[in-house]
Structure formats: structure tokens, C-alpha cells
Amino acid sequence: MTAEVISELMREHINRLAASGKRSDGRVFDEPRSLTVHKNYIKTAEGSARVQLGNTDVLVGVKIDVGEPYADTPNQGVLTTSAELIPMASPNFESGPPSPTAIELARVVDRGIRETKTVNTEKLCITPKEKVWIMFIDIHALDYDGNLFDAASYGALSALSCAIVPASKIGKADYPLPLEHWPISVTSAKIGSSIVVDPNLDEERIADARLTVTTDENGDVRAMQKGLKGSFNLEEVRGAIRTSQRVGRTLREVIQQG
Amino acid sequence: MGDVEHIPKELKLIDESGVRLDGRRYDELRPIRIEAGVLKKADGSAYIEWGNNKVLAAVYGPREAHPRHLQDPAKALVQCRYNMAPFSVTERKRPGPDRRSVEISKVISEAFASVVFVEQFPRTSVDIFIEVLQADAGTRCAGLTAASVALADAGIPMRDLVTSCASGKIGGVVALDLNKDEDNFGEADCPMAIVPRTGEIVLLQMDGHLTVDEFERAMDLSIVATKGIYELQRDALRRRYSAMAEQAMEAPPPPPIPSELPPPPDMPEDELPEVDDL
Numbered sequence: 001m002t003a004e005v006i007s008e009l010m011r012e013h014i015n016r017l018a019a020s021g022k023r024s025d026g027r028v029f030d031e032p033r034s035l036t037v038h039k040n041y042i043k044t045a046e047g048s049a050r051v052q053l054g055n056t057d058v059l060v061g062v063k064i065d066v067g068e069p070y071a072d073t074p075n076q077g078v079l080t081t082s083a084e085l086i087p088m089a090s091p092n093f094e095s096g097p098p099s100p101t102a103i104e105l106a107r108v109v110d111r112g113i114r115e116t117k118t119v120n121t122e123k124l125c126i127t128p129k130e131k132v133w134i135m136f137i138d139i140h141a142l143d144y145d146g147n148l149f150d151a152a153s154y155g156a157l158s159a160l161s162c163a164i165v166p167a168s169k170i171g172k173a174d175y176p177l178p179l180e181h182w183p184i185s186v187t188s189a190k191i192g193s194s195i196v197v198d199p200n201l202d203e204e205r206i207a208d209a210r211l212t213v214t215t216d217e218n219g220d221v222r223a224m225q226k227g228l229k230g231s232f233n234l235e236e237v238r239g240a241i242r243t244s245q246r247v248g249r250t251l252r253e254v255i256q257q258g
Numbered sequence: 259m260g261d262v263e264h265i266p267k268e269l270k271l272i273d274e275s276g277v278r279l280d281g282r283r284y285d286e287l288r289p290i291r292i293e294a295g296v297l298k299k300a301d302g303s304a305y306i307e308w309g310n311n312k313v314l315a316a317v318y319g320p321r322e323a324h325p326r327h328l329q330d331p332a333k334a335l336v337q338c339r340y341n342m343a344p345f346s347v348t349e350r351k352r353p354g355p356d357r358r359s360v361e362i363s364k365v366i367s368e369a370f371a372s373v374v375f376v377e378q379f380p381r382t383s384v385d386i387f388i389e390v391l392q393a394d395a396g397t398r399c400a401g402l403t404a405a406s407v408a409l410a411d412a413g414i415p416m417r418d419l420v421t422s423c424a425s426g427k428i429g430g431v432v433a434l435d436l437n438k439d440e441d442n443f444g445e446a447d448c449p450m451a452i453v454p455r456t457g458e459i460v461l462l463q464m465d466g467h468l469t470v471d472e473f474e475r476a477m478d479l480s481i482v483a484t485k486g487i488y489e490l491q492r493d494a495l496r497r498r499y500s501a502m503a504e505q506a507m508e509a510p511p512p513p514p515i516p517s518e519l520p521p522p523p524d525m526p527e528d529e530l531p532e533v534d535d536l
Contacts (some may be wrong), residue, residue: 100364104358115465208372211462221473224448224464227364229371231458234477241470 008207013191014206018194024202025054030243032186032198035251036153037258041160042053047163047177050142053151054200057089057143060155062163064177066126066170067134077124077132081110083139083152090144104227105135106139108185111223112214113137117182119160123178126170135177146201149212149225153185158255182256183222184248186216190230190238197243198201213244219253271440272430278440280309284433287423287483288396292404292490293413294498300387302412304494306404309437310394315404317412320382334379338367338386340401346393362398369402369422369451369461375415384414395441399424402451402461407491411498419491420460421484422451425476432472434479448476454488457481 002016014024015100023029033054042048047062069076098106113119124133137159139152163177179221189199189207199207208230214223226232232240272278288309289528297303300316323329323337334365340362344351355363368390373386386409388401399422406419426436428444441447452459468476 100360103360104364107357107361111465115467211336216467219470221464221468221470222466224462225365226459226462227368229368231372231453231460233457233459234481235478237459237462238474241473245470 006202009024010202014202015192018191018196021194023196023200025200027196029194030147030197030247032150032247035254037051037255039157039158039258042120045159047159047161048167049155049158049162051151051155053154053157053198054145054174055143055144055145056147056151056201057141058148058151058155059142060152060159061138061140062156062159062177063136063138064163064165065134065136067132069129069132070126073121074129075125075132076121077119078134079110079114079119079121080134081106081113081137081138081139081156083141083148085111085141085144085148093144104225105148105152106148108212108225109139109156109225110137111225112153112183112185113156113160116181116214116216116222118157118179118181118183120178120180124165132190134184135160135163144201146199146204147187149187150185150198150225153183153214154251154255157182157184161255182217182252183214183256184244184252184255185212185223186240186244186247186251187212188243189228190232190236195236195239195243197247211240213241216243216249217242219245269443270435271443272431273327276431277432278428280437282417284431285479285482287435287486288437290487290490292494294494295502300408300412302408302410302414302500304404304407304411306407308396308400308401308403309435310392311390311397311400312392312405313397314389314391315401315408316387316515317384317405317408317414318387319339319384319412321385323381323383329381330376332374332380334374334381335383336367336370336374336376336386337383338363338370338388338405340366340388340390340398342390342393342397346390362401365461365463366398366402366405367500369420370405370409371415372458372460373418373420373453374409375417378415384409393438393440395436395447396424396449398422399449399451402490403487409413410495411493413455418453418455419488420451421454421488421491422449423459423480423483423487425479427466427468427472427476432468432475433477434483446472446476448473448480450477450480452481452484454484507531517521 036052038050041050045061046064050059083102190209210227212225291307293305296305302317390397402422426447428440448464451461
């Protein structure tokens with residue numbers, strides 16, 4: 001996502017719209033794009049989901065395998081998250097090792113899931129200190145039209161919510177991944193002095209700053225990440241948290257029912 | 259963030275009278291010492307001790323941006339590399355960038371981008387190197403705070419210094435500036451960086467579990483603390499400049515200028531340095 005060129009005309013257009021309370025795709029400021037969730041999209045994965053947030057299209061697969069626990073958490077399963085921004089998804093993505101953008105994306109999605117204790121990792125212990133279940137969350141961006149942070153995090157949560165622990169591999173009965181919380185991240189972008197939720201690609205390209213706030217079902221804050229070169233004042237941060245709580249409630253239902 | 263349930267009962271991060279394991283109150287910073295101009299080669303540098311954290315920051319530039327395709331014809335890039343020495347943590351860290359340091363480098367670069375007058379130095383890069391020598395939680399805040407002083411020491415024009423601090427939650431109490439044990443066994447950590455003169459928040463991250471009210475209190479603690487840290491940064495720069503002034507006074511007079519200088523060698527136009535002395 002480096003060295004992107006956006007025409008001054010588009011920049012002015014979006015700025016002028018924002019200044020009059022409008023957005024280029026007709027949404028109001030705190031309105032996310034429509035979210036569709038297709039769970040169990042990939043049969044070879046233990047859990048998967050293809051999610052579309054507007055025209056942003058992300059496929060997330062969860063593979064679950066036997067592995068060793070970390071020394072400091074001998075009786076807990078392990079969660080690892082990676083993201084690939086494949087060249088098919090955008091003219092600005094290049095093949096090669098993960099870019100800082102992809103690493104940040106994976107870590108922000110991971111943080112939301114981990115800090116909310118979404119999966120009860122103690123139920124993923126096979127033999128303490130020796131064997132536990134390891135969850136690999138792999139985020140595959142297919143079509144990039146802005147706000148991968150939220151699309152990927154909805155995809156990851158959806159994929160986890162339908163994942164099956166393949167315990168038959170070790171001679172036991174398969175069981176659903178023990179999911180206990182539903183973290184929802186909502187990203188706000190600052191354009192001039194306006195703040196819009198779920199920025200599309202044009203908005204994201206000209207945004208000064210970005211703030212991703214992950215809340216749980218109680219509305220508590222579980223993770224945050226500010227990005228891009230601009231800044232927020234404290235009042236704007238408060239607003240982004242309130243928006244995340246409100247928008248998150250609706251989107252959580254979509255994912256739970258999807 | 260570890261699970262609170264796993265802490266041995268006797269390990270209380272904060273006791274009934276509000277005293278933390280290292281003797282601090284909930285709103286107390288660890289001792290901080292900043293020194294500017296500690297390296298010879300770098301254009302600017304600073305060293306910070308923040309509790310048991312020891313962090314060096316160096317700044318090079320503005321200089322030609324590499325690789326060239328990253329160059330911005332209208333602006334300077336601000337590129338930070340945050341790195342931890344292998345010996346800086348209890349269990350040896352594998353040398354080189356990992357995912358965590360890539361992310362931290364990215365958010366610190368972004369934190370400085372709106373503060374440096376980047377439009378004054380098109381096609382160049384301002385490179386910030388943060389080297390964590392000894393870590394005890396809060397290294398990104400310490401590194402950013404030192405880097406800010408190093409930028410000023412390098413003479414990079416900025417709107418203001420950037421000051422950073424973290425707050426979190428330990429044993430159910432919102433507290434300022436968590437150390438390693440508190441970070442490991444506490445419930446939340448929320449690092450931030452602010453432009454003190456304007457109140458703009460240029461870095462904000464959070465992980466763990468905070469109610470909205472607790473988040474507000476954590477931010478309040480950090481904002482108050484950054485005011486004091488800002489003074490320490492300014493003081494380090496003042497000491498640096500007064501030392502430089504003294505040196506200049508004591509230095510022997512410059513050699514007399516030869517009456518007939520040789521003509522300057524012809525220098526092709528495009529090899530002229532783009533940026534003069536700052």
C-alpha cells in the first residue's frame with residue numbers, strides 16, 4: 001500500500017463531501033458498509049469464512065494442529081495469526097515477504113482476539129507441557145477496497161466461530177472450538193476534521209489518521225491501534241470508542257447469525 | 259497480558275494501601291533520565307534511562323531516501339527502526355526484526371510524520387534508529403521519547419517534541435507506567451504519544467481489558483505524566499546546548515584564513531548536496 005497515487009481531484013472531492021457531511025458512496029459518517037459472512041467456505045480448513053465488507057473481500061482459514069505449548073503457558077493452546085496481501089487483491093500489493101502493513105494487520109487482528117480471550121485456550125490442552133492444539137489463523141485478502149483491519153477481524157472471528165477441533169486425529173471425538181467472547185473491531189478514519197467509520201479505499205487513501213477500537217459484548221475496550229500519519233485529540237478518541245460500541249453491536253449479530 | 263488467575267496469591271501487584279511492588283503509587287512514574295548528544299557519528303542522538311529501561315536513539319538525515327522508489331517528490335520520509343538487542347531481555351531475543359519490532363517501528367514512524375516539517379526536505383529521509391539495550395516494559399515509550407530529543411539534537415525542524423507514556427491496569431487499579439512484572443501480570447496496557455503543545459495524540463495502542471471509564475482514567479494519568487516528561491526532554495536539550503556553547507567559548511581561535519584560497523573545484527550541478535547545514 002505504499003506509493004499510492006490518488007488524484008488531487010478525488011482528494012478534493014472527498015474532502016468537500018466530508019465537509020458537508022457526506023461520503024463518496026452515499027453512507028452517513030457512522031455507517032459501515034454491509035457485511036456478508038459465509039462460514040465454512042473451505043472444507044480443508046478446520047474453520048473458515050469468506051466475508052465481504054462492501055467490496056472488500058477477505059477469506060480467513062483456521063487450521064488446528066497438535067503442537068507444543070509455550071513454556072509460560074504449559075496448559076493452554078496457542079493462537080497465531082498471519083496475513084497475506086496477495087497481488088491479486090490490489091494493484092498496489094506486491095509478492096514477497098510480509099510488508100509492515102501486512103504484519104500490522106495480522107497483529108491488530110490477533111490482539112483483538114487474544115485480549116478478549118475469545119477462545120478458551122485451556123480447553124485446548126492435550127497433555128500439559130507437551131501437547132496442545134495450535135490455531136493458525138490465516139488471513140487472505142482477495143479484493144481490497146479499504147478497511148482490511150475490520151474485514152479481516154470479522155473473517156477471523158467468523159472462522160473461529162465455526163471451527164472444529166480435529167480431536168479424532170488423536171483418537172478422541174471432534175469438538176467445536178470453545179468460543180467465549182465476540183470481539184468486534186471498528187475502524188474510524190479522520191478526513192480533514194470529519195471522522196468516518198469503515199473507510200472505503202478512496203477514503204482510506206486520503207485519510208490523515210486511523211483508529212481501530214475493539215470492544216467486547218459488554219462494550220469494554222479490549223484493543224486499540226492508531227495508524228497513519230495524522231493525529232486524534234482526546235475527544236475524537238472518545239467518539240471513536242462510542243462508535244465502536246454502537247456499530248459493533250449490530251455487526252456482532254451479523255457474525256453470530258452468519 | 260497474563261491471566262490474573264495464574265498469579266500466585268502472594269504476588270499482589272498493588273497492596274491495600276495502594277503501593278506497587280516497586281514502591282510506587284498508582285500515579286507515579288519510574289525515574290527518568292535523558293541525555294542528548296551521546297553519539298559522535300549520528301546527526302543527533304539521545305540516551306534515556308526509564309526505570310530499568312536503557313534505550314539509545316540516533317537520527318540521520320535528512321539524507322537521500324533509499325530505496326529510491328520510496329522517495330516522495332513533495333516530502334521527506336520519516337523512517338524509524340526500533341530494535342531490541344539480543345541481551346536486552348531475560349531470554350535471549352533472536353537478532354534482527356521480528357513482527358513486533360516491525361509494528362512498533364511503523365507506529366513510531368507515523369507518530370513523528372505529522373510533527374517533522376517534512377515538506378521542507380523533498381525526496382529525503384529522516385532516519386530514526388532506536389536501540390533497546392535493556393528492557394523492562396515501556397520500551398516503545400522510552401524509545402519514542404528519546405528519539406524526539408535526538409531529532410531536536412539533529413536540528414530537524416519540528417512543530418514540537420513528541421512525548422510518550424503508557425498507563426494500564428494492575429490488580430484492578432488503573433496505574434501509570436507499568437514495569438515488566440506489572441505488564442506481564444496486569445490486565446491492560448495502553449501506550450500513547452502526544453504533541454504536548456496541542457494535545458494531538460499521535461500514537462495510541464491498547465491491549466487487555468478496560469471499561470470506557472478506566473480508559474479515561476488511564477489517558478488522564480498518561481497526559482499528566484507526559485507534561486513532566488516533556489520538561490525532562492527540554493531540559494536534556496538545554497544542557498546539550500549550553501555544553502556546546504561552553505565548548506565553543508573554550509575552543510582555540512580558528513586558524514587564520516589564508517589570503518589566497520585556491521579556486522574551488524568544479525562540482526557538477528547534480529552532485530551538490532541537496533540540503534545544506536541545518
